[in-house]
Amino acid sequence: MADESTTPALELPKAQRHLTDDEAVIFLGLKSKGALQRLHKLKIGPPCVMLSARRRSYCLADLQAWAEARKNAN
Numbered sequence: 330m331a332d333e334s335t336t337p338a339l340e341l342p343k344a345q346r347h348l349t350d351d352e353a354v355i356f357l358g359l360k361s362k363g364a365l366q367r368l369h370k371l372k373i374g375p376p377c378v379m380l381s382a383r384r385r386s387y388c389l390a391d392l393q394a395w396a397e398a399r400k401n402a403n
Contacts, residue, residue, distance in 0.1 A: 346389040347378075353387045357396060 348356060353375070354365050368374035369385075375395035377385040 348387045348389060348392065350385055350387075353385075353392060356389075356392055 350362055350365060354362050357365070357375070359365055365374065369377075375387060376391045377387050380386050
C-alpha cells in the first residue's frame with residue numbers, strides 16, 4: 330500500500346450576508362437612499378464594496394459595526 334499523505338481540508342469562511350443600498354437604508358433606519366449617498370459623499374458612510382460605478386454592496390456585519398460605533402460616539 331502506498332503511503333497516503335493527507336492534505337488538510339481548505340476551510341472557507343462562512344458566507345456573509347450582503348445588502349443592497351435599499352436594504353442598507355432600511356437596516357440603518359435612514360430616511361432615504363439619498364441620505365446614505367450623502368454619508369458616502371462626506372466620506373463618513375459605512376464600508377462597502379463597489380460592484381460597479383453605481384452599485385454598492387454592504388456586508389451585514391460591517392453595517393452593524395458601523396452603526397454601533399456611531400451610537401457609542403454620540
